[in-house]
Amino acid sequence: MVFFGILDLPAWGLVLVALAFTHITIAAVTIFLHRCQAHRALDLHPVVSHFFRFWLWATTGMVTMEWAAIHRKHHARCETAEDPHSPQVLGIKKVFWGGAWLYNRETYNRDTMERYGHGTCDDWVERNVYARHTVLGLVLMGAVDVALFGIVPGGLIMLTQLIWIPLWAAGVINGIGHYWGYRNWDAGDASRNILPWGILVGGEELHNNHHAYASSAKLSSKWYEFDIGWMYIRILETLGLAEVKKVAPTPRFSEMKSTVDLETLQAVITYRYDVLAKYAKSLKATYVEEVGKLRHFSPQDARLLQSLRRWLHRDAAQIPEIERMRLAEVLAKSKRLKTVYSMRQELPMLWARSTASKEQLLKQLQDWIQRAEQSGIAPLVEFSQRLRSYSLV
Numbered sequence: 001m002v003f004f005g006i007l008d009l010p011a012w013g014l015v016l017v018a019l020a021f022t023h024i025t026i027a028a029v030t031i032f033l034h035r036c037q038a039h040r041a042l043d044l045h046p047v048v049s050h051f052f053r054f055w056l057w058a059t060t061g062m063v064t065m066e067w068a069a070i071h072r073k074h075h076a077r078c079e080t081a082e083d084p085h086s087p088q089v090l091g092i093k094k095v096f097w098g099g100a101w102l103y104n105r106e107t108y109n110r111d112t113m114e115r116y117g118h119g120t121c122d123d124w125v126e127r128n129v130y131a132r133h134t135v136l137g138l139v140l141m142g143a144v145d146v147a148l149f150g151i152v153p154g155g156l157i158m159l160t161q162l163i164w165i166p167l168w169a170a171g172v173i174n175g176i177g178h179y180w181g182y183r184n185w186d187a188g189d190a191s192r193n194i195l196p197w198g199i200l201v202g203g204e205e206l207h208n209n210h211h212a213y214a215s216s217a218k219l220s221s222k223w224y225e226f227d228i229g230w231m232y233i234r235i236l237e238t239l240g241l242a243e244v245k246k247v248a249p250t251p252r253f254s255e256m257k258s259t260v261d262l263e264t265l266q267a268v269i270t271y272r273y274d275v276l277a278k279y280a281k282s283l284k285a286t287y288v289e290e291v292g293k294l295r296h297f298s299p300q301d302a303r304l305l306q307s308l309r310r311w312l313h314r315d316a317a318q319i320p321e322i323e324r325m326r327l328a329e330v331l332a333k334s335k336r337l338k339t340v341y342s343m344r345q346e347l348p349m350l351w352a353r354s355t356a357s358k359e360q361l362l363k364q365l366q367d368w369i370q371r372a373e374q375s376g377i378a379p380l381v382e383f384s385q386r387l388r389s390y391s392l393v
Helices: 011-038 046-059 064-076 092-106 110-116 124-130 134-149 151-178 207-212 228-238 262-270 272-293 299-307 321-331 335-350 358-374 378-387
Strands: 042-044 242-244
Touching (some): 011 046, 011 064, 042 046, 046 124, 046 134, 064 124, 134 151, 228 242, 262 272, 262 335, 272 378, 299 321, 335 358
């Protein structure tokens, strides 16, 4: 009778158990490892924190410090040769199918652990049990699964638990999340939102939102997006078991200022992704207007510009050199479109790391707004007026 477990469940019951177990694992990864440990977006009650630590030890064998360090390095070196798992560098097939191997390889990089692994759980249990005996937890969980559900059903449930994170987190999020999907924000990398409903992977499907606001405990940003991980966090917060420290800033506006000041500058920097998103609409309106006229372009140039349209709202550094040269060539034939495009390239200089003082940056913003309003380009003038209204209050 060793083939039968304590619980005699029908097939559909076993499927529900497997889905429930894997969903708890996903919740532990997104709430504890990702939002709490890697980004410090929230604090968890010790009971909740330790439950997640124990569950991850028993179902994945992942070490908190290693996971947080590798993820932090991914953000710091995103889409470069030092990124542990960028499909833009390594190829989508390698990251999708070999994401777990890439993660495991990076755990042996001592520099990564020392530079990015600080501030994570480091108590006696972590050092002497969870980090030291990573396989033991898997063995214990496997034994429990077999005892509860039988050798074959329990083994299949354990196998599902073992492949769930490598498939969804290492493969889908790290791979497809930087390769395919839609973008709300120009985050300076290739991150994508896979789906607007973050349920299967606990909200991690909203990957572009996360890269734009990495320290936010909430991953959804549009009204139609749903982050089930955030729902769980709010429930825990209501029960006094979690404290949210940071969420993505919501743009605020005041009366349009005749002269922008340091407060306006700080607001523009704070809401920079919203600034770029709204500017993209201005650029799109100018593009449609110019291409619609066709008098600036030959049919060949018009077709070329249409093929290059997706690069218009991107930083020049993100555009392949050949595409950048082709874009410059065709933009030279439209003064209005070239103006809107070049001024888009200037905007990030307001928040890029530099030695410029606040007063110098303010002068740049004032000069940018003045040139925009003197351009005579309606979408650009309208956007400059929006810039005058950004406020932190």
